[in-house]
Amino acid sequence: MTMSAGHLIVQTLEAHGVQRIYAVPGESYLDVLDGLHDSKIHTVVTRHEGGAGFMALAEGRLSTVPGIAMVTRGPGAANAMIAIHTAWQDATAMVLFVGLIPLADRGRDSFQEFSLEGWFSTTAKGVYVLDDEHQAGDVVARALRLASTGRPGPVVVGLPEDVLIRLTDSPVPDLLPLPDAAPSAAGLEKLSTMLGAARRPAIIVGGDGWDAATAQELADFAAAAHVPVLADWRAYDAIDHDSPAYAGWLGYGRAERTVAALNDADLLVFVGCTRSDVLSEGYKAALNTPTILVSNDAELVGHAGRIDAHLGVRPAELVAALPAGESLRGTRGPEWMARLRTEQLAFTMPGADGGTGVDLGLAFEALEAALDADRIITYGAGNATLWGHRYLSHHGPKSLVGPRNGAMGLSVPAAVAASIMHPGRHVVAICGDGDFFMNAQELAVSFAHGGTPLIIVADNGIFGTIVDHQRRHYPQRPSGTSMENPNFAQWIESFGGHGEFVETTADFAPALERALASGLPAVLHLLTDPTTMGPGTVAHRAEANA
Incomplete structure (x- = not known):
């Protein structure tokens, strides 16, 4: 079926489960807007590109697909930059589409021209420019997948306005599955051995990769294993606050005793997050504590301090492989977890x-x-x-x-x-x-x-x-x-x-x-x-x- 590259972009977003896009319209991507006219995707027109970007970030945080924002050329892209920086540091999946000047006008300091790669390459997971109309669907599919895999984050896609109106027979690409994984037997054995031997362990949860079942199962495991659960800064919805294992959050506004607990722990298990700047009190707290990391980010961006084991999986994949919590208590009683829980309720x-x-x-x-x-x-x-x-x-x-x-x-x-x-x-x-x-x-x-x-x-x-x-x-x-x-x-x-x-x-x-x-x-x-x-x-x- 022949269609414009702009329309193929819209159909690819539909096929990949995108329900909403947040946009400030621009003449540079009119063909995409035309494709959205007949689309089941809900177009939310915002008043400022920074607002569009933040709404897309919220969509990525609250749903299972990356949030989508669309803006136009230099000034629009500049206004959206704050959301890209936030999505990068927050590890939240989103894709920003930026309308660009025609290919023939490049390099002439034409109206609103700027370097997409120069602006975004240091604060995005990837920057693509659609120079070939036949690749429109594949570029969108690749951007959505990159935003979601490994450590989630923002991807930026440039859309030259003349490429968008060119016709193509390229099909809508199939949904690209995320990599399937499970913790290695050796990694799971090390976690089990260290957790069973620890007297004052703590699990620290964070990141965006949580669903209700995973969160509940981990909370139940922690309570059964007598392990308190602390949460990363502004990621403390990863555990039900009514759980007997929940002991508070780390970072700004935290209780003094959560930092004391971090320093007193003899084993830290990070699930979905790392020992980063804010969590570790500016790279000062518990840097040399025995540490197990559960993260599918191979590079462990932002992590500081000791690593004893790295299980390269998502939270759900860890939880599915965990043994019963009671089997990993060792000789540990409930006193450590219960004390931190009591202090959290008082706080x-x-x-x-x-x-x-x-x-x-x-x-x-x-x-x-x-x-x-x-x-x-x-x-x-x-x-x-x-x-x-x-x-x-x-x-x-x-x-x-x-x-x-x-x-x-x-x-x-x-x-x-x-x-x-x-x-x-x-x-x-x-x-x-x-x-x-x-x-x-x-x-x-x-x-x-x-x-x-x-x-x-x-x-x-x-x-x-x-x-x-x-x-x-x-x-x-x-x-x-x-x-x-x-x-x-x-x-x-x-x-x-x-x-x-x-x-x-x-x-x-x-x-x-x-x-x-x-x-x-x-x-x-x-x-x-x-x-x-x-x-x-x-x-x-x-x-x-x-």
Whole structure:
């Protein structure tokens, strides 16, 4: 069947299970847009390329196929760069399609010309440029597979506009299967032997490669084997927080005792993640502890410190091969796991922060109680998110989207995408005032596509994380960290959404109830005390102990 290269790209995406693409349209890829006209793929038109990229990242995090974003030439690609960097550092599968200038115009500094390889080659798994219309389907299939295999990540595909309109008889390529694997007998024996002999082992889970069955089976194994489970930064939906094995997360805002547990452990088993920068307290914690890595990333990107064994498989493949947990207890009793679990429950018990405005410690207690168990929580970056990390629970994988690389502006577009993907589920974005307005425009997309996210904006009028550092390193010298904000509730109401400006703790729970019942995209704008930093920060602890 003869068709244009642009239409073949769309049909290949369909055949590979893509349900949505997030796009800012451009004249450079009009033929792809034309192919989408008659496609069953849902085209979500966003307001900014950074928003499109973050929505695609959320899709990749919350589904089983890479998220897809489409943008145009130089300025569009530049705006999308933040999502590619985030997907790379977060190890999340996505594919960015970039419309390019015609082949004949290359090398002449033509309108919006840039080097796709030069811009993206150091922060993407692969960069392809479609120079041959007959390869259109194969390039797309290869990009989708590369994004998903090994350590997941972003792939960038350039689409010269003149190549897209050329005709081809090439068929839609078959779905390329992911490699099948199982842990080697030797690797599994070493894991079993070391785990059986350890007195204070810990399993550390992370990454995106989790499904509900795998997460539950690993949690059950850990509980039976008397092994506590810690989670990587912003990857703690890999285990049900009600599991008796769950002992908290590592990284920013964590409890001090989780780092102590990491250092006290006599065996660490990383499943789906590595001993990376944030998890290891800046490459300082537990670098020489006996370590088993379960990761299908042959290069172990980002890992620091000791390796005793590397099982090159995904979490599901490990779990399928594990023996019964009871068989690997050795002489280990439940005391180590039980103590860490008890400490985790105490750490997540809400309490008053004090100060003026809305007390977030008490507000998040009400939020936790009001949300359904299958809630999806999205985060931006900044101290405002730490209350959510501490006080909001997760009960299965693919329920958390947050930038592990600390990129601001992700919370709103991620929540919009999640709400479009999962209508009827509670989807809540947790963000500060600085993070919110970086991509707040994407809430407009919710109205066009039926999304109903709830956005919680903690407004303290400052860039809180930076102020926290500034107060410690440059005390009494605030500089470049304050903001003046409009009324965000009135702003969302101007779209036709639900908005409330909340100034006191007592007003939060009723406002939350109204927002959840509204059936509309909603913003709760919370006025908070700028002197109260997030729970777990040095400033917060110092004030709490004063």
